[in-house]
Amino acid sequence: MTYLQMRGITKTFPGGTLANDDVSLDVEAGEIYALLGENGAGKSTLMKILYGLEQPDRGEIRLDGKQVQIPDPQAAIRLGIGMVHQHFQLIPSLTVAENIALGYEPHNGIFVDFRARRDRVASLADTFGLNIDLNARIADLSVGIQQRVEILKLLYRQAKLLILDEPSAVLTPQEVEDLFIILKRLVKEGHTAIFITHKLYEVSRVCQRATVLRRGKVVGVVPVESTSAPELARMMVGHEVTSVRLTEPPAVTTPDRLVLRAVEAEDDRGLTVLRGVNLSVAGGEILGIAGVEGNGQHELIEVLVGKRPAHGDIIVNGQRVNSLSIRKRRTKGIAVIPEDRNREGLSKDMTIQENLVATRYFAPPQSRLGLLNLATIGKMSRQLLQRFDVRTGSDTAKVGSLSGGNAQKIVIARELYDQPNVLIAAQPTRGLDIGAAKFVHEQLLERRAAGTAILLISADLDELLSISDRIAVLYRGEILQTLPSSIATREKLGLLMSGKVPDGTQL
Numbered sequence: 001m002t003y004l005q006m007r008g009i010t011k012t013f014p015g016g017t018l019a020n021d022d023v024s025l026d027v028e029a030g031e032i033y034a035l036l037g038e039n040g041a042g043k044s045t046l047m048k049i050l051y052g053l054e055q056p057d058r059g060e061i062r063l064d065g066k067q068v069q070i071p072d073p074q075a076a077i078r079l080g081i082g083m084v085h086q087h088f089q090l091i092p093s094l095t096v097a098e099n100i101a102l103g104y105e106p107h108n109g110i111f112v113d114f115r116a117r118r119d120r121v122a123s124l125a126d127t128f129g130l131n132i133d134l135n136a137r138i139a140d141l142s143v144g145i146q147q148r149v150e151i152l153k154l155l156y157r158q159a160k161l162l163i164l165d166e167p168s169a170v171l172t173p174q175e176v177e178d179l180f181i182i183l184k185r186l187v188k189e190g191h192t193a194i195f196i197t198h199k200l201y202e203v204s205r206v207c208q209r210a211t212v213l214r215r216g217k218v219v220g221v222v223p224v225e226s227t228s229a230p231e232l233a234r235m236m237v238g239h240e241v242t243s244v245r246l247t248e249p250p251a252v253t254t255p256d257r258l259v260l261r262a263v264e265a266e267d268d269r270g271l272t273v274l275r276g277v278n279l280s281v282a283g284g285e286i287l288g289i290a291g292v293e294g295n296g297q298h299e300l301i302e303v304l305v306g307k308r309p310a311h312g313d314i315i316v317n318g319q320r321v322n323s324l325s326i327r328k329r330r331t332k333g334i335a336v337i338p339e340d341r342n343r344e345g346l347s348k349d350m351t352i353q354e355n356l357v358a359t360r361y362f363a364p365p366q367s368r369l370g371l372l373n374l375a376t377i378g379k380m381s382r383q384l385l386q387r388f389d390v391r392t393g394s395d396t397a398k399v400g401s402l403s404g405g406n407a408q409k410i411v412i413a414r415e416l417y418d419q420p421n422v423l424i425a426a427q428p429t430r431g432l433d434i435g436a437a438k439f440v441h442e443q444l445l446e447r448r449a450a451g452t453a454i455l456l457i458s459a460d461l462d463e464l465l466s467i468s469d470r471i472a473v474l475y476r477g478e479i480l481q482t483l484p485s486s487i488a489t490r491e492k493l494g495l496l497m498s499g500k501v502p503d504g505t506q507l
């Protein structure tokens with residue numbers, strides 16, 4: 001009998017978003033089932049309904065053929081359903097064992113039975129091959145290990161069905177492989193897993209079947225083995241997608257346009273977060289920066305755009321710019337696709353037109369003698385919207401009304417307009433759907449062909465591998481190694497991202 005059946009699940013959020021539209025899902029006991037879809041497709045909502053965190057407007061859930069009500073996560077746990085969220089919910093100051101047993105401690109009379117707790121946790125960890133120091137404090141553990149703790153916590157609560165919401169987003173490639181081993185072990189021991197992701201590669205590694213969601217609707221249920229990645233991508237996006245790849249050698253090579261020498265910086269607490277960073281990017285080249293989040297990428301971006309002081313030299317087109325403001329740096333030919341477009345890249349309450357000129361309203365021809373030339377601005381913004389294919393009714397609409405992909409196009413249109421000779425692209429496709437991401441990649445490659453030096457800081461290894469000429473790995477604020485993309489692999493990069501320098505690899 002089918003283990004889990006979700007039938008006709010429909011959920012509308014107060015804002016009017018139809019997050020799940022008559023969604024059905026069948027999962028057999030003992031499978032690793034993929035729930036696949038682009039950002040906003042409704043994956044998390046569907047699983048939150050299963051875990052009792054959201055209530056559907058309509059629809060029913062059956063476990064082993066019996067209809068169940070899941071008003072809250074406690075009820076879900078009682079039914080053997082557990083969920084690991086995108087953001088972990090562990091208490092940093094407590095140990096692994098304490099976190100796992102929290103609220104479910106074995107007692108001896110009125111006292112917590114510490115020995116029983118340790119034994120039970122240890123034996124579970126052993127059964128599932130979850131290698132963890134049970135006495136370590138959460139705060140001292142890597143993200144990958146914390147995720148194992150979350151899984152162990154669910155097993156301790158006797159979850160049979162484990163839901164993992166985009167578990168790989170925070171992991172290095174090796175940690176992802178370790179997670180897959182754990183998942184396979186889980187199903188071997190009689191558990192079932194639902195694995196949410198938008199990464200096709202991962203689905204093909206561990207899942208047998210997948211349900212693809214698009215805009216809240218099921219677009220297909222497919223056997224993974226006999227479905228190709230392009231087919232899955234087409235289902236997710238709704239049209240054909242071919243990924244952009246770097247095929248041409250740099251069209252123009254000019255001397256290094258962006259050079260960092262011995263750059264050091266401190267974080268907000270005064271701790272050193274960038275240590276002696278040296279790098280250089282030539283015109284017509286894309287240098288990718290890889291690394292697990294939190295290894296100094298954020299501070300590197302801030303240092304480059306002038307938001308954080310740095311020691312050492314930041315040199316743009318031969319000129320040291322350390323002491324220059326961002327506006328001055330822009331006049332030296334630097335452009336920035338910021339990490340967080342909503343907070344830093346755009347002003348939501350301003351119109352599309354205003355956002356498009358925000359970085360250059362102070363210069364001719366947009367303004368003369370302090371007066372804005374509205375006709376010029378209007379003409380320029382309409383040209384940009386057309387060239388960058390921004391789908392919007394009017395350029396006087398507020399930027400806040402645009403989708404993520406169209407909002408990012410506004411940022412890109414503005415930043416590439418002046419044909420910058422240095423471009424800092426920070427997580428340029430984060431949160432974008434495949435189509436919009438492809439557009440961004442095409443734009444970057446076009447700038448590269450035109451001779452711009454591009455520094456691409458990205459948490460997405462596939463993105464780095466497909467469009468960078470070289471990839472530098474940032475680990476604890478240091479560049480551990482820089483590899484030409486032609487010899488960089490997921491494995492090599494993954495090792496470097498976890499701080500290991502592979503033997504015998506040439507720099």
Ligand SMILES: Nc1ncnc2c1ncn2[C@@H]1O[C@H](COP(=O)(O)OP(=O)(O)O)[C@@H](O)[C@H]1O
Binds near residue numbers: 037040043
């Ligand atoms: N609490 C909420 N309130 C309003 N809208 C929401 C809420 N949670 C999700 N949504 C919307 O529902 C849609 C589906 O979201 P989600 O299930 O998180 O998608 P996914 O996990 O596939 O990225 C999105 O448009 C999202 O903005």
Ligand SMILES: [Mg+2]
Binds near residue numbers: 043044045165
């Ligand atoms: Mg989600």
